[in-house]
Amino acid sequence: MHEMALAEEVLQIVQDAARREGLRRVVALWLEIGQLSCVEPEALRFCFEAVACDSVAAGARVEIVAAAGAAWCNECAAPVALAALGDPCPLCGGYRLRVTGGTQMRVQQLEAV
Amino acid sequence: MCISCGCGSEEAGIGREADDHARMHAAGAIHRHDHAAAQDLPHDHGHEHQHESVPEHAHAPGLAPARMLRIEQDILAKNDSYAAQNRRILAERGILALNLVSSPGAGKTALLVKTIEALGDRCRIGVIEGDQQTSHDADRIRATGARAVQINTGRGCHLDAHMVGHAIAQLDPPHHGMLMIENVGNLVCPAAFDLGEAHKVVVLSVTEGEDKPLKYPDMFRRASLMLLNKIDLLPYLEFDLALCIDYAHRTNPDLAVICVSALTGEGIPQWLAWLDQGAESARAACRDIAALSGCGPDEPRLLVERGLIG
Numbered sequence A: 001m002h003e004m005a006l007a008e009e010v011l012q013i014v015q016d017a018a019r020r021e022g023l024r025r026v027v028a029l030w031l032e033i034g035q036l037s038c039v040e041p042e043a044l045r046f047c048f049e050a051v052a053c054d055s056v057a058a059g060a061r062v063e064i065v066a067a068a069g070a071a072w073c074n075e076c077a078a079p080v081a082l083a084a085l086g087d088p089c090p091l092c093g094g095y096r097l098r099v100t101g102g103t104q105m106r107v108q109q110l111e112a113v
Numbered sequence B: 001m002c003i004s005c006g007c008g009s010e011e012a013g014i015g016r017e018a019d020d021h022a023r024m025h026a027a028g029a030i031h032r033h034d035h036a037a038a039q040d041l042p043h044d045h046g047h048e049h050q051h052e053s054v055p056e057h058a059h060a061p062g063l064a065p066a067r068m069l070r071i072e073q074d075i076l077a078k079n080d081s082y083a084a085q086n087r088r089i090l091a092e093r094g095i096l097a098l099n100l101v102s103s104p105g106a107g108k109t110a111l112l113v114k115t116i117e118a119l120g121d122r123c124r125i126g127v128i129e130g131d132q133q134t135s136h137d138a139d140r141i142r143a144t145g146a147r148a149v150q151i152n153t154g155r156g157c158h159l160d161a162h163m164v165g166h167a168i169a170q171l172d173p174p175h176h177g178m179l180m181i182e183n184v185g186n187l188v189c190p191a192a193f194d195l196g197e198a199h200k201v202v203v204l205s206v207t208e209g210e211d212k213p214l215k216y217p218d219m220f221r222r223a224s225l226m227l228l229n230k231i232d233l234l235p236y237l238e239f240d241l242a243l244c245i246d247y248a249h250r251t252n253p254d255l256a257v258i259c260v261s262a263l264t265g266e267g268i269p270q271w272l273a274w275l276d277q278g279a280e281s282a283r284a285a286c287r288d289i290a291a292l293s294g295c296g297p298d299e300p301r302l303l304v305e306r307g308l309i310g
Helices: A002-021 A041-051 B017-026 B077-092 B108-119 B136-142 B161-171 B217-222 B231-236 B241-251 B268-293 B300-305
Strands: A026-034 A061-067 A070-073 A078-081 A097-101 A105-112 B031-033 B045-047 B067-074 B096-101 B125-131 B147-152 B178-182 B199-205 B225-229 B256-259
Touching (some): A002 A026, A002 A041, A002 B067, B096 B108, B096 B268, B108 B125, B125 B136, B199 B217, B256 B268
Parallel strands (some): A026 A061, B096 B178, B125 B178
Antiparallel strands (some): A070 A078, B031 B045
16 A cells, blocks of 8 residues: 555645645645556545645645656557556557656645635 | 654664654654764765745735645655665665565565575675564574564555665665665565665566566566576476566566576576676776775765765
């Protein structure tokens, strides 16, 4: 359940920003989660709601911004879309793929009052 | 977990240091770790939170003004900064550090014991053991004569770089040796957390089914080497070795594979050769750094001060 640890990291980032900027309440935050990252977005949302319940971000809306997975196919010598690790190249059906994008997990922005 | 520094203080314990650490956190949210007891290791990360004054706001009467704030920060940025610090300390000492990951029961500890015995005097090994509870694994390692520090993660399902930084400080691993970090048995969560290692080594035993690399692709994608363990049991199992390796290469075409048996010693020479190569690379990099700086490899603080590392 590493989503709980990640949720705590998110809360830490939000709390640091709230202190730095003097925010009274965070009402929404946007998390960019890559399709090939090792986190389940809904589990992360659930965990964040739990860890944030007594914080400046209690009840905040969590918006997940999906980032598409991308890879380089060595056979095709071309960039391709990759929805999941272990999927074949959509062009040649091979597996000589190196992940090039879609692994990020970032706090993009937040909305505060 | 400590909300101020994220160091899992309520749950995790690292050897004898755990109690002191818990007391430090009990004292309040603003604190500083100095690790003065940790020999000469520059494992020093302050947590001095600066509370800036509240900026001026223009509030229109009756309206709650919403404000958008760009953050653009990696969720694991803090873990990654601790990992970078660990990596720097290990580089200064010319230590090859490996993060051993697997599901529970794949044979990581047995393999480590066999490795330590087989290496003998060729290379000094320090071991960090991660488990939710007990010091059984560290006890097994210590029985070989090697140094070991046990991290108990409590409810935690993985090691993180902050815990490992504390353990490195306590272990004080020898220069030009190896550091083996045996992660919590779990093929999912440890994949996300960089500990400062040179490589992740995933251990898969042939009793587990050949499709594990497809079921848990994150771990296999991030590993440099897969050790297929317990191959002495192959005659008794319906395990398609070639298919397993093919599945692993679907998630990571660059993954090296060595078949081993911690019980019979089969494949151990190939594993030791892989280790020797990595250890020599770590030592060579350390020598290069020292040569560039014009000071000996045992003067890491000087290197840091000169900005040659980290």
